[in-house]
Amino acid sequence: MATRDISPSSALGSADTPGFHVELAADRPMALDSGESIGPFTTAYTTCGTLNSDKSNAILVCHALTGDQYVLEQHPVTGKPGWWELMVGPGKSLDTDRYFIICVNVLGGCMGSTGPRDINPETGRPWGLDFPVITIGDMVRAQALLLDHLGIEKLFCVIGGSMGAMQVLEWAARYPDRVFSAIPIAGAARHSAQNIAFHEVGRQAIMADPDWRRGNYLQEQTNPKSGLSVARMAAHITYLSETALHRKFGRRLQGREEISFGFDADFQVESYLRHQGSTFVERFDANSYLYITRAMDYFDLAAEHDGVLAGAFENTSVRFCVISFNSDWLFPTDESREVVRALNAVAANVSFVEIDTDKGHDAFLLDEREFHRTVSGFLEGAADHRGLARK
């Protein structure tokens, strides 16, 4: 497959991340929703499986807020297995023996795709807050350019959880002719007030860290680790259900028999959260966190259609499978139902499954049998319709 490895665009070597890197919008800058434009820019991605001869078996996996392109490959920083290895692989629901899987680090990210930590060619310094504010629409536009580059006209499927689901919905709304089927998981057609509020807490935590330096920490050789860590801790609570937290930790103490009457991490849940915070800062860029949370906040698919969500899907031929988890309080089932209602209103081809689990929002990353069965069952049917040969 033709991809072009380009020279590092980042002071931190983000272009050195494993996988493919391609320079897009080299001839003509890509217009952004903000009115600004960007280009050329780098898009980092990974693939698994083999693209068939008529290029009809490609599945685009869209990652969540703090995800990346390492869906199956070992993560280059943490050394952990790919974040969706339960879902993607030979014989898995996203069967790499059958499908060609693409996963793209989003525009604004920090694992190789151009983002605020990269060098602004106009100044020779890291972008920082001079990086243009991007939207879910911009992320998807960049992915479409990548597909052009790869010569893939139409995706067999676009799938993703959380912010990934936002990209899926954007894909289906913006490029209905380039999407055969779509699986938005644990998502929403717009970001709720509560979710904007949680994001704002995270951003304020980062910006309150004096090492953030108004976004210029790379130049000033600091790193707002404390702020980013607090942001991650607050967010992480929202990814789990109260039941899951209770089952996992309850009020159990960490490495001690008695409470310490102090401010150490007496409780396992405290120790766990601190660990989540401190490991996250090793792999994520604080400004990217600002930009990507903002993209989610701005997402409102109905807004361009006078507030009528159905308007985004008029005459769509995309086959949808909308999935939610009943213990997800970050993107509750009601948000998915709104999408389903809009699709029903335009008589779209849609199935909707609410998975019964107590694991909360993060269930889409976990071993939930009914969830995985739903995905493979839907894909099986879609593949038949698409005329993809069985294995």
Next chain:
Amino acid sequence: MATRDISPSSALGSADTPGFHVELAADRPMALDSGESIGPFTTAYTTCGTLNSDKSNAILVCHALTGDQYVLEQHPVTGKPGWWELMVGPGKSLDTDRYFIICVNVLGGCMGSTGPRDINPETGRPWGLDFPVITIGDMVRAQALLLDHLGIEKLFCVIGGSMGAMQVLEWAARYPDRVFSAIPIAGAARHSAQNIAFHEVGRQAIMADPDWRRGNYLQEQTNPKSGLSVARMAAHITYLSETALHRKFGRRLQGREEISFGFDADFQVESYLRHQGSTFVERFDANSYLYITRAMDYFDLAAEHDGVLAGAFENTSVRFCVISFNSDWLFPTDESREVVRALNAVAANVSFVEIDTDKGHDAFLLDEREFHRTVSGFLEGAADHRGLARK
């Protein structure tokens, strides 16, 4: 009524707060759950109404995490009306024409009762983190000393929401002979893993602020306002329901027609949260926030009874009215139900009401008619049993 105004014990004049201040444990230090002891210490409180001749009409109002003794009086810092003026006053559910209301700033607080911002007599410097870690039990023990001082043997009622409810339960469990009736509202007999997690985020936000100076900010003349503000913002989200946030703010913009494609407070909910953060730091002490959240985390009424909550209420003659709100996700109804089940197991006199409201945890501070009716109805019956004359 005999109270003794003592000389200021705080470098910041916390002993100058309006209302009463009394020095307790002057003869003999008060033992704390941690094994340490404290004394003499100052307890700041307010009263409304008149204590009757046999001192049988006293109601103790216990405040929540960031509350204080200004239940009806104007707040000396914010100038706002008392935090429970909807509940307390002439003709209100807690009728000051009939009852004598006492509200005490908790031990460890920052509105006049001794806490970490006060002067440690042994060093002549503010306590900071040398202040002993206190528990809900210690707060209640201090309140009992105040009642001794006031010559009140038995409270007609002890009432409070959130952390106030924890104190109510502690009162009933620890001093059953000193409590005629008890109204724990939106509370729990132990702090959940999720709630400990949210508190830990707040504490980490404070401790990450370089101006916190390992707790010595008063001496070093700094103030960890940014960290405390982030802590408040995160906590504030948990006080409201998603529905309430949606109704109140939705995705409405703040003072603009269009999103700014930037990191300003575009959305009303962001602006609201920032305001909550920035006003809070004007009236609250960061170390007090650490100590009081810790006291809540440590609360587990069943722990001393081999994990059997009913053991805390064996043979109780206290009349209970347990109240929860169905949209409260911080202290969900299930937590109140556990208390009710334990009380039923010992055949206690208990009524339980789950109020139907979409306003979330903070509903106990708001104008919820059914809630106020429940409180006044219960008190009416209890007053009859207690032989308190009708107005």
